[in-house]
Amino acid sequence: MELTISIILGFMIIGAIYALHAKDLLSAVIAMGIVGYGLVICFLLLKAPDLAIVQIVVETITLVIMVAVVLDSTRKEVEIKLDRRTIINILTGFVVFAGLFYFFILAIQNLDPLGAHSLRMSEAYVEGAVEKTGSVNLVTGVLFDFRAYDTLGEAVILYTAALGVLTLLRIKGKK
Amino acid sequence: MSVYILSFVLFLVGLYGVITRRNLIKIVISLSIMEFSIFMILVLVGYIDNGLAPIVDPASGGQIYVDPLPQAMVLTAIVIGLATTSMLMAIAIRLYRKYKTFDIRELKNLRG
Numbered sequence: 068m069e070l071t072i073s074i075i076l077g078f079m080i081i082g083a084i085y086a087l088h089a090k091d092l093l094s095a096v097i098a099m100g101i102v103g104y105g106l107v108i109c110f111l112l113l114k115a116p117d118l119a120i121v122q123i124v125v126e127t128i129t130l131v132i133m134v135a136v137v138l139d140s141t142r143k144e145v146e147i148k149l150d151r152r153t154i155i156n157i158l159t160g161f162v163v164f165a166g167l168f169y170f171f172i173l174a175i176q177n178l179d180p181l182g183a184h185s186l187r188m189s190e191a192y193v194e195g196a197v198e199k200t201g202s203v204n205l206v207t208g209v210l211f212d213f214r215a216y217d218t219l220g221e222a223v224i225l226y227t228a229a230l231g232v233l234t235l236l237r238i239k240g241k242k
Numbered sequence: 243m244s245v246y247i248l249s250f251v252l253f254l255v256g257l258y259g260v261i262t263r264r265n266l267i268k269i270v271i272s273l274s275i276m277e278f279s280i281f282m283i284l285v286l287v288g289y290i291d292n293g294l295a296p297i298v299d300p301a302s303g304g305q306i307y308v309d310p311l312p313q314a315m316v317l318t319a320i321v322i323g324l325a326t327t328s329m330l331m332a333i334a335i336r337l338y339r340k341y342k343t344f345d346i347r348e349l350k351n352l353r354g
Contacts (some may be wrong), residue, residue, distance in 0.1 A: 069245055071245065072245050073245055073248055076248040079252060079254050080248065083252060083255045085256055086271050087255070087258070087271070089257040092344075095267070095268060096267070098270045099275070101285050102278055103278065104272075106281065106282060108353060110285060113285050113286065113289045113308070114289065114294065114296075115285055115295070115308070115313050116295050118313055118316055121320050121321065122281075122320055125321065125323070125324045128328075129274065129328075132327070133267070133270075133271075133320050133331060134335060136267070136331050141338070144268075145343070145344060146344040147264060151257075156261055157262050157297075159261075160257070160258055160261040164254050167257075168250065170253065171246075172247075175243060175246045175247075178287065178289075179325065180244070180247055180316035181246075181344060183290075184288060184289060184308075186309055188311065189309050189310065193307070194309065197298050197300065201247055202301070203297055203300065204296065204297045204298075205298065206313050209310055209311060209314035210318070214314065215317055216262055221318045221321055221322060224322060224325055225324075225325050228325035228326070228328060228329050229325075233331060234298055235329075235332040235336055236332055236335070236336070
């Protein structure tokens, strides 16, 4: 299991690196699809079918939006000259990455190894959840019963974002 | 542990993109990549060996299910990620129509 997911994650990393360095914006957007759809396969392997369904829909919508934006504007990548500022940015970035990576290694020492997770906090959500919520799907039970206000907030955010996109695309800009 | 480390490498690739790219579209792509890596880590934390997908079959009892709590959290986060990405793309297309470029160094009017 760990090996399979590692291989898929390796492909996702290669896709991500290609997406960042592609000369054509359209191929960059498509390469981002590798990461998104790779994530769908990982979710399926990790026994999260609800997440896989939602992620595949969301990824498709995101790709459609991005392709629409790229086709409506330009496909050319901004030319990057390696001037001093860029090199300093990249070097600073790598120093920060090394620090972050060190602390991440320290942090995951406290995690359970993959597959040996113990239900500490979520025991209350799992014990007798079918009788409490009336839903055989435990994820749906958490989302729409125990944490219904969370889902309400999510719906509000979606609605606000839709309103924001409408407003942004309707107004006439100052020349 | 290697899966956690690889997910974090994916996060760092996204962070590298946000820091070094100058194209607005690529910055949005990098932000999405960072999002995806965080979802991956959260779902990995909740995985249990030989566990079933968290859908209870009332006929058969006593089975192990993977942790549903991180999955519910990630489900919310995925949908919010869609909202933020579409918002960012709308802002990017507005900026392109005004400045005719995606280069963030050319957006001079935003400088304070």
